[in-house]
Amino acid sequence: xxxxxxxxxxxxxxxxxxxxxxxxxxxxxxxxxxxxxxxxxxxxxxxxxxxxxxxxxxxxxxxxxxxxxxxxxxxxxxxxxxxxxxxxxxxxxxxxxxxxxxxxxxxxxxxxxxxxxxxxxxxxxxxxxxxxxxxxxxxxxxxxxxxxxxxxxxxxxxxxxxxxxxxxxxxxxxxxxxxxxxxxxxxxxxxxxxxxxxxxxxxxxxxxxxxxxxx
Amino acid sequence: xxxxxxxxxxxxxxxxxxxxxxxxxxxxxxxxxxxxxxxxxxxxxxxxxxxxxxxxxxxxxxxxxxxxxxxxxxxxxxxxxxxxxxxxxxxxxxxxxxxxxxxxxxxxxxxxxxxxxxxxxxxxxxxxxxxxxxxxxxxxxxxxxxxxxxxxxxxxxxxxxxxxxxxxxxxxxxxxxxxxxxxxxxxxxxxxxxxxxxxxxxxxxxxxxxxxxxx
DNA sequence: ACCTGAACACCGTTCAAGT
DNA sequence: ACCTGAACACCGTTCAAGT
Numbered sequence: 001x002x003x004x005x006x007x008x009x010x011x012x013x014x015x016x017x018x019x020x021x022x023x024x025x026x027x028x029x030x031x032x033x034x035x036x037x038x039x040x041x042x043x044x045x046x047x048x049x050x051x052x053x054x055x056x057x058x059x060x061x062x063x064x065x066x067x068x069x070x071x072x073x074x075x076x077x078x079x080x081x082x083x084x085x086x087x088x089x090x091x092x093x094x095x096x097x098x099x100x101x102x103x104x105x106x107x108x109x110x111x112x113x114x115x116x117x118x119x120x121x122x123x124x125x126x127x128x129x130x131x132x133x134x135x136x137x138x139x140x141x142x143x144x145x146x147x148x149x150x151x152x153x154x155x156x157x158x159x160x161x162x163x164x165x166x167x168x169x170x171x172x173x174x175x176x177x178x179x180x181x182x183x184x185x186x187x188x189x190x191x192x193x194x195x196x197x198x199x200x201x202x203x204x205x206x207x208x209x210x211x212x213x214x215x
Numbered sequence: 216x217x218x219x220x221x222x223x224x225x226x227x228x229x230x231x232x233x234x235x236x237x238x239x240x241x242x243x244x245x246x247x248x249x250x251x252x253x254x255x256x257x258x259x260x261x262x263x264x265x266x267x268x269x270x271x272x273x274x275x276x277x278x279x280x281x282x283x284x285x286x287x288x289x290x291x292x293x294x295x296x297x298x299x300x301x302x303x304x305x306x307x308x309x310x311x312x313x314x315x316x317x318x319x320x321x322x323x324x325x326x327x328x329x330x331x332x333x334x335x336x337x338x339x340x341x342x343x344x345x346x347x348x349x350x351x352x353x354x355x356x357x358x359x360x361x362x363x364x365x366x367x368x369x370x371x372x373x374x375x376x377x378x379x380x381x382x383x384x385x386x387x388x389x390x391x392x393x394x395x396x397x398x399x400x401x402x403x404x405x406x407x408x409x410x411x412x413x414x415x416x417x418x419x420x421x422x423x424x425x426x427x428x429x430x
Numbered sequence: 431a432c433c434t435g436a437a438c439a440c441c442g443t444t445c446a447a448g449t
Numbered sequence: 450a451c452c453t454g455a456a457c458a459c460c461g462t463t464c465a466a467g468t
Contacts, residue, residue, distance in 0.1 A: 029332040031246055033330060046443075046453085047451095047452065050443070050444075092420070109331045110328050113354070115322045116325065116390055123311050123390070125391070128378040152409075161384075164374065165383055167386065168379030168380055169375075169381030171382065172378065172379050173384075175337055186372075191380075194365070194410055194414075249459085259433085265462065266432075267461075270461080
């Protein structure tokens with residue numbers, strides 16, 4: 001007996017393949033990693049690997065989706081206190097920490113560029129992204145009602161800008177050395193503050209601007 | 216006679232190859248375009264093409280650099296009036312217009328992802344980028360002195376944020392349908408305004424905020 | 431000097447054969 | 450049921466041979 005496939009083994013093998021592929025991709029990118037090297041890293045022959053994933057594109061897609069879910073999950077996990085700016089600062093710090101731990105690796109650009117060529121992948125990532133953006137947008141609206149975010153902002157536009165800014169900073173950090181991760185983190189926090197702080201807010205007591213301290 | 220190569224022919228051929236490759240890349244991306252299809256598009260045999268470019272990576276690098284130079288050029292061309300926010304709005308509109316004209320094509324993600332795998336390309340793009348960012352940073356400092364940009368901003372940080380936001384929006388627009396180009400344009404303009412507008416600026420005469428119109 | 435296109439090397443994928 | 454690894458197809462690149 002044991003005629004049917006063991007679903008547990010299938011799951012373990014898929015996981016092992018994804019982990020092996022992730023290590024390869026972090027070192028060499030999606031398209032400079034060969035299936036042979038992924039097989040070696042996973043201790044499987046080519047034939048065996050293809051029992052668990054139908055193609056290299058499918059492995060890439062699974063890892064791309066996990067990468068985006070990781071980012072979305074960090075955001076969701078941080079939106080807890082109701083103080084939006086500080087929640088976002090925490091999310092950014094957690095993400096920067098995560099990125100710093102992957103020595104050679106920053107897959108954001110790879111993931112987004114892959115999605116631009118692969119409609120099916122783009123659709124999967126869009127689902128993850130829209131969910132996360134919806135949550136952020138709702139959090140911005142809540143912060144506005146609490147007087148913690150500039151009421152002039154359209155929450156939907158602001159959520160798009162925050163995501164775009166985050167992706168842009170992550171991509172540019174690894175590419176251009178615009179900034180190391182710590183500087184990118186600071187940049188993002190400055191961005192959050194400048195975007196959210198009410199433009200016409202009454203100044204906190206004792207924090208009058210220089211021009212106004214004249215008698 | 217005619218012993219030496221004709222530099223004019225070399226230049227024409229290189230240009231024709233780049234144009235043919237650009238058409239292929241817009242349709243199918245860098246890595247799904249084959250050299251055979253580029254050769255066909257350029258009406259050259261494989262052997263002939265390799266007289267003008269040493270590799271496919273080199274063709275990609277040349278086009279990637281041109282793409283970034285195009286973006287930088289639009290920015291530089293727009294920074295003329297001294298009214299930074301309106302200059303940036305114009306640059307964004309010009310860029311959106313350019314992007315809208317390339318039906319299938321948005322190479323930003325491809326370019327950035329390629330640079331993440333190709334150190335030499337990354338260095339070339341960094342040179343273009345640092346130059347453009349320096350100009351923008353200087354323009355921000357000028358705008359601050361003229362009272363047209365929030366003095367709290369660090370011009371260098373603000374320039375990085377604007378570039379990151381622009382790249383992020385361009386990439387997300389084509390990928391996620393976050394927004395069509397027109398919406399992305401509106402988003403970028405909202406971003407510019409929210410980033411630059413002085414937080415504590417005295418309001419222009421006659422533009423008092425609602426709370427302050429009470430007698 | 432410039433070009434052609436068949437040949438080569440490499441890599442994603444398949445499949446006949448093993449246990 | 451699960452695996453192996455040689456074989457196949459495809460694509461970037463080269464090179465002997467042409468004009």
